[in-house]
Amino acid sequence: MRRTRLYTTINNCNRGSGSFPISRFLSSGALRSEFFEDASNSHESNDLRSRIFRLRLPKRSAINVIQRWVSEGNQPSIFELRQILRDLRNSQRYKHALEISEWMVTREEFVLSDSDYATRIDLMTKVFGIDAAERYFEGLPVSAKTSETYTALLHSYAGAKLTEKAEGLYKRIKESNLSFNALIYNEMMTLYMSVGQVEKVPLVVEELKRQNVALDIFTYNLWISSCAAILNIDEVRNILDKMSRDSGSNDGWLRYIKLVKIYITAGNLVNSEGSPLVEAEKSISQREWITYDFLIILYAGLENKDKIDQIWKSLRMTKQKMTSRNYICILSSYLMLGHLKEMGEVIDQWMQSTTSDFDISACNSLLGAFEDMGLTEKANDFHMLLLQKNCSPTNDTG
Known part of the structure; x- marks a missing residue:
């Protein structure tokens, strides 16, 4: 029982998404002063990218910033917007990145690429959740349901460990006439590794070979x-x-x-x-x-x-950069071997790290393993670590 819990814990990986109503920010509306940072007297750069990055709070609208920029006689290019969007994603400013994507979609002069649609699916997953991304994908015209958008949705399913949905989409992918590279198969393999179904990985490899990928x-x-x-x-x-x-x-x-x-x-x-x-x-x-x-x-x-x-x-x-998976893996291994001193050292190292990604399920499993083995002090230390990292464990540690 203990080894089963630990094996599952080791093979878990991280990702998650939040959800709130799309109407809260996708409506362009009238420009309202409260949506802008007070930077009129700022000595900072005043280009479009700088203005958007000065939006400190997610509730402030990047769409309004762009519209104000246009009203001043400027015309941002699609290449400029893609770069700003990319920078926002790298900074984990997903809500503002999605707003830029929304503005690009509404502009008839812009011809969106497959990558633009795929990026939008990823952003919708991060901001609104899987259901919104799924609805968006299904609503795309056939011409936009490409290898890139299929891969983006599969990535979302895999990240949320929605095995059944991922397998259903994978079946649709195999039945399509589209050409796919190894990435789509890697997504399925990563999913199976993360949920502990390692026996399915070779089956994906065989399918990849059959397709001459x-x-x-x-x-x-x-x-x-x-x-x-x-x-x-x-x-x-x-x-x-x-x-x-x-x-x-x-x-x-x-x-x-x-x-x-x-x-x-x-x-x-x-x-x-x-x-x-x-x-x-x-x-x-x-x-x-x-x-x-x-x-x-x-x-x-x-x-x-x-x-x-x-x-x-x-x-x-x-x-x-260390990930939570690395820490969970080493803690689980030391726990299996009963090396409590080393476990304490790893927990201290994790506390001092800048790692911010967490898989609640994996952390709960590890916390439950500590408790099952009567390691109350280690369980308390690990619980404090999660709280310090703003990751609240649930009561379900089964």
């Missing part, structure tokens, strides 16, 4: 991770051989393969002594190096604490 580095990563999660190391070796023979193989892939083989030697999971673990990771992007998470899971299953310590130390020394 080229596997990318992330596809291989997910495929390897699914095999490693069930300790099928022989299949990991077979996949690495396939990677090395892949016609799309490049220097990044070869580094990836070499890195994996550092960990898998002579039929076991013992690192090559003296391997420059940290330096290897530093030269490879997040999608090009093997996920630390599954290696931590493997070593936890083998009860090899030394290797878990080494991997965790290496992960913290890389330039990649």
Whole structure:
């Protein structure tokens, strides 16, 4: 029972969305002074991007800022608006980004691309929730239901772990006459990994092959991770051989393969002594190096604490930003092995981090595991961590 809970916890990943009425801000309406920051005497830049970014509160309207900009004799281009929208998304200003998308849709002079529609689906998911994004997608003309918009909606389903809806859409995708790249399959593989249905990942890979779609580095990563999660190391070796023979193989892939083989030697999971673990990771992007998470899971299953310590130390020394999944994975592994001191250290590290993404379900499962094992102090510490990070746990820890 404990291992089942922990396994589910380890394989959970994060994302979520809020919801509030669309009518609150999509109506352009009359320009109202209260929707603008008082920046008339500001010495800051006064271009359109600067004006929009000076909107401090989500309730203030980016649409009104654009209309005021136009009333002053300016005409923003679609390329300028796309860049501002992109910057807003990167800053997690999703409501204002969606308002810009809405304004673009209403302008007859703008010809929207497939990416514009896909971006809008993603933003609607983040601001209004899955249902709104789904309705928007279904209301699109056939010409706008492209590989990009299908992928965007599937990404939303996968992020919310709506397996049934994702599988239904995936079936529609396979029955369509559209051409898809590996991304659509990666979304399904990521979903299955996140909900602990790792046995379905190879089925997606087989479908991808039947459609003659080229596997990318992330596809291989997910495929390897699914095999490693069930300790099928022989299949990991077979996949690495396939990677090395892949016609799309490049220097990044070869580094990836070499890195994996550092960990898998002579039929076991013992690192090559003296391997420059940290330096290897530093030269490879997040999608090009093997996920630390599954290696931590493997070593936890083998009860090899030394290797878990080494991997965790290496992960913290890389330039990649830590995610809540990383913390949940290492905490679960230490919990499985009964190393309470290390668990306390990880909780302290998480408190000091800037990580803001949380999966309530995974956190509840971990909190419940602490309580099930009678670790009241650790449960209280973890509860305080969640409160500090503005992540309120629920009473349902089953």
